[in-house]
Amino acid sequence: MKGLRLKYRTKEAIVGYLFAAPVIVSVLVFAIYPIFAAFYYSLTDYQPLEARKFMYVVDPYGALELHTGILREEAGNYTLDELLANFDPIQFVQLDLGVNLDDTEKELVKRYFDSASLISDFREGKLPERLKVSEFMKRYMRAYGHKFSKYVPKFVGLQNFEDIFSDKLFYTSFWNAFLYSLVVVPIQTLLAIILAVAANSKIKGVGFFKAVFFLPAITSSAALSMVFMLLYSKPGVINKILVAIFGKFGFQPIDYLNEPSIALFAIMAMNIWSTAGYFMVTFLAGLQDIPSSIYEAAKIDGSNKFQMFWKITMPLLRPQIVFVSIMGTVGCMQVFDQIYFLVRNLRNITISYYIYKNAFEYGKMGYASALAVLLFAVILILSLIQRKLIKEQY
């Protein structure tokens, strides 16, 4: 009996690992490794174009024909020495193969490039037709060929972080993300609670309201951005309505998205609109868990509706409030799509957009990684604070 149980436990362990393996492997490859890599990149000057240079596929014949001015079919007519006299390895690699070399790499090519073997392969027609730069270098370097197989970014220590603290756009984008959370999270939470309380007060058609309020949450932020781009445009319908109402008080149409002092707030309003109804569902579920006997007791004690709301409803909704505000803060600190579509002015960008721009537009991945690491730290601190707040409550 004991032996049988042991056998079952071993089986269980094996099956357990088999079942969990895909998730574990995926997390190791696509989350754990990237986190370490991000910390490492943040200490380097990682440049994506440089990183790719050894992976380009090149055509050695074409490059050599270009370099020597001699067609491959005619190469046999010349002696090795004649061809070598016109061959400069550094120029060949840099200009004809198109691989950008730094100073150490130049030095290595100068010393160890096996020109003779390349030229003789050229003469005898033994060159490969197409191959990767890394393979080419491995083949024709007498030594240190591996230096050309993998890009190693230059280690710069804390230079990126020093640069960040003197980067105006960092402060702007970071502050914008922070302001974004500071405005959006409390308003959307309060609005969601109000809607939930309203929906919980013995009314008909709760299902209908819930469905309607969910609508913006299932719509992509890309599509919503397009819709609001139209609504917010200067001749757009929001201005038309406001002019119709407030025109006689001197209201002038506003170009919401092109006005740097207004644009971010306009996007915040859109975000609140698109998530408040969604979070209302969370609160409604919380409200429905509050036993009505508590309210009845309060009524007997003579509390009015307002007192009940602040003294009973709000404290009992605390778990949902904490959950919604953590989710909201984490989301807002990383807001990207809406910013990508709607922001027209660098003064209005947020940190995640600035990270994206640095990494994928400016080609400064080391710097972008340092920004991301900093964002990570801030989000971590914010959630630790929020977590501590929960602990104090229970």
Place this chain on the structure above:
Amino acid sequence: MSVRPSSWPVIVSYLILIIYTIATFFPFSWAILISLTPITYFDDNGNERGVNIFDWPPKLKLFPKPSAFGAPLTLRNYKLIFEVVPLYRRWLLNTVIYAGILTIGNVILNSLGGYAFARLNFPLKNFWFTLFLALMMVPGQVTLIPQYNMLVRFGLINTYAGLFLPKLTSIFGLFMMRQFFLNFPKELEEAARIDGFGILRTYFRIVLPNALPAISALSIYTFLGAWNDFQWPLIIMSSKENYTLTLGLNFFRSSYYTYWQYMMAASIFMTIPMIIIFLSFQKYFVESGKAVAIKG
């Protein structure tokens, strides 16, 4: 005549809900209206006339024929987006493939993993679990760049594989499935074991068929997230024929800047499948709404 005091809160509640309903509907209704407005139309004398969608008032008419801005409303723009941008069909296909593969992958792999973490004992289980929990704190911006570089190294940039490989499992999905299996009645599995079922057979024959509610919720959540995803495809897909619908919208903006009608048609078009899914599976949305936010 007098209203009972206790009915005031109900009236106020209705008022709040109705006002917010209007506020929610308004942007959608306006977008739909614009998407139905033609760019040009033929008037009674057979002359082609342009339409200004910024006219005010919008001259909305339902009878005898629905019209706005003086032009008859039509569904033609929804057909025209496929003609004006020939790649639109391809983008739709890409989006369906991306969302479909992600859904299948997440359902299979996360339910396997979720069951292992809920029910099976294996070495280091708690270590992995704590690690996953901690990873939920890491913002996507941190892993984005190394993930991209890794895909560059494997030559997977601008390919379907690069788009979906890193997204085939999710920690959130794993937790969701684990939670479901934790609440799953143990008696069923014990009965199966007494009947001589092994772990694998118990899982595939007894547990999985009963996990349909959780699997549905996870599928819907994954499908929706992938369908609406923007930043990841933006980074991975560089050539136009590999775009998804969200990236395609961006293309509309630059090339057809003034054609708001097409842009709204494209925006509404890509929302319709989500609304259909939502209306058909509403109860699962509310369930997942308790546990997680779809977006920030």
